[in-house]
Amino acid sequence: MWGGLQPVSGYRLYHHTDLRLFLGLYPFGVLVLIELMGLVKSFGELQVLGGVDLSISEGKTVAIIGESGCGKSVLLKIIIGLLKPDSGSVLLDGQDITKIKYKELVEIRKRFGMVFQGSALFDSLTVDENVGLGLRRHTRISEEEIRKKIGWCLSHVGLEGVEDKYPAQLSGGMKKRVAFARAIAMDPQFLLYDEPNTGLDPITPPEGYTNLLIT
Amino acid sequence: MGGAEANQLKGKAQGTSGPLSHIAMNPISFIGKEVIKFSFHLGRMVKLLWEILKAVPDFRTYSKPLAKQMLVIGNRSLTIIFFISILAGMTVSVQTAYNLKSYAPLYFLGSTMEKTIFLEFGPLLAAFILVGKVGATIAAELGTMRVTEQIDALESLAFNPVSYLILPRVVAGMIMVPVLTIFADAVGITAGWLTSIAKTNVTTRQFFYGFKSVYQTFDLSFGLIKAVFFGLTITFVSCYEGYYARQGAEGVGRAATSQWLSPLSSY
Numbered sequence A: 001m002w003g004g005l006q007p008v009s010g011y012r013l014y015h016h017t018d019l020r021l022f023l024g025l026y027p028f029g030v031l032v033l034i035e036l037m038g039l040v041k042s043f044g045e046l047q048v049l050g051g052v053d054l055s056i057s058e059g060k061t062v063a064i065i066g067e068s069g070c071g072k073s074v075l076l077k078i079i080i081g082l083l084k085p086d087s088g089s090v091l092l093d094g095q096d097i098t099k100i101k102y103k104e105l106v107e108i109r110k111r112f113g114m115v116f117q118g119s120a121l122f123d124s125l126t127v128d129e130n131v132g133l134g135l136r137r138h139t140r141i142s143e144e145e146i147r148k149k150i151g152w153c154l155s156h157v158g159l160e161g162v163e164d165k166y167p168a169q170l171s172g173g174m175k176k177r178v179a180f181a182r183a184i185a186m187d188p189q190f191l192l193y194d195e196p197n198t199g200l201d202p203i204t205p206p207e208g209y210t211n212l213l214i215t
Numbered sequence B: 001m002g003g004a005e006a007n008q009l010k011g012k013a014q015g016t017s018g019p020l021s022h023i024a025m026n027p028i029s030f031i032g033k034e035v036i037k038f039s040f041h042l043g044r045m046v047k048l049l050w051e052i053l054k055a056v057p058d059f060r061t062y063s064k065p066l067a068k069q070m071l072v073i074g075n076r077s078l079t080i081i082f083f084i085s086i087l088a089g090m091t092v093s094v095q096t097a098y099n100l101k102s103y104a105p106l107y108f109l110g111s112t113m114e115k116t117i118f119l120e121f122g123p124l125l126a127a128f129i130l131v132g133k134v135g136a137t138i139a140a141e142l143g144t145m146r147v148t149e150q151i152d153a154l155e156s157l158a159f160n161p162v163s164y165l166i167l168p169r170v171v172a173g174m175i176m177v178p179v180l181t182i183f184a185d186a187v188g189i190t191a192g193w194l195t196s197i198a199k200t201n202v203t204t205r206q207f208f209y210g211f212k213s214v215y216q217t218f219d220l221s222f223g224l225i226k227a228v229f230f231g232l233t234i235t236f237v238s239c240y241e242g243y244y245a246r247q248g249a250e251g252v253g254r255a256a257t258s259q260w261l262s263p264l265s266s267y
Ligand SMILES: Nc1ncnc2c1ncn2[C@@H]1O[C@H](COP(=O)(O)OP(=O)(O)OP(=O)(O)O)[C@@H](O)[C@H]1O
Pocket: A043, A046, A048, A066, A067, A068, A069, A070, A071, A072, A073, A074, A075, A117, A215
């Protein structure tokens, strides 16, 4: 089922050369940003991923479809380094993020935004604090700017005036949309979106992201 | 796990019921399993402790939650520590007075009060309340965050969960238990003093003469050092249980009522 998802896998050879780093480009003008190679992941006896190859190019939206329990969420967690694959690699800018130090991994995660399947909002924080958590920690922009940004992110998903509510006061779809707002708050280069359909209203991601949508 | 349960079931079926039957059946494998389990937990705890130490420079991440956790601990325990300290002070005073009667001068009341409250009761009460009121909450809180993927979400936002979740709770415990200990000391001694002058013939002057005659800075500082370690162990073990919670809501419950927390609470 992963077979159809390797648009440029024929150029795998280039990953092992420095040429790619000089040019940053593949032949035919496709810039591959994330490349998964032979990912294998098992939980005990259960093999969830059996050698996944996938290339994600700049500005492309890739959707991965599969039956329930086939390992889509696991794949996303491996891409962002929350789970370690048993073998295989996740290449980002030619760097294998499954093998780098924790500090570097944290830096790389700043380029990602992830919407979890179950939203995973922090239930001790308000919507405002949830969306602004990354901004307040990782940037030095003023509180006023941060509030503006939070407002922008929330209005993007059609939510207004919920800043001071706690996640428990929101509906499931609203939670999912707040989670989306949280994921785009830091202007990530990549957006990983687990089950985009459960947000009820279709949400259009802002322009210019490399998206990885998971259904 | 499954094996042990199966063993127990088998034991029941054969009429040799009781939780110890499988130990008798195969003591060596039982001891081996326990040793492996123990070393596994010990190793993971040491690793977590090391990660907490490494997170210390990450002040920007933990400053806010640290303040919050200190307030939480204070809010949860202040009232109950107040009442229990009064009880402790009164009890020590009444019991000591009863035992001293006609054997020793009554100013010994002050001396006993100083030693028992500063060295033992103060830190112990504060720690007790922390286990009961805060320890289980921490384990349940972090356990819930683990199973609802909030800890994963935190990591996806480029946070170090140890800096953001664990370090503030552990440090808040290490700061707040001594603070609460001083509070318990003050309340306990005041209650003991008031009870003494109300219930016995001792005067305030005599009471504090006895108090001062045995007072050493060591008493207070040793009590506080104890308190720091109580704060560290209680919050650390609670965090450990919650942080590594697994398997849904059941795992959260198991974390919150874990075997590690109960022996501590009986100290
Ligand atoms: N932490 C884990 N420990 C053990 N098994 C796991 C773990 N996480 C996932 N699994 C197993 O891996 C498989 C894939 O899980 P995953 O969550 O990726 O499915 P999914 O494709 O996202 O399904 P759905 O569409 O229902 O969300 C499942 O069979 C699940 O039981």
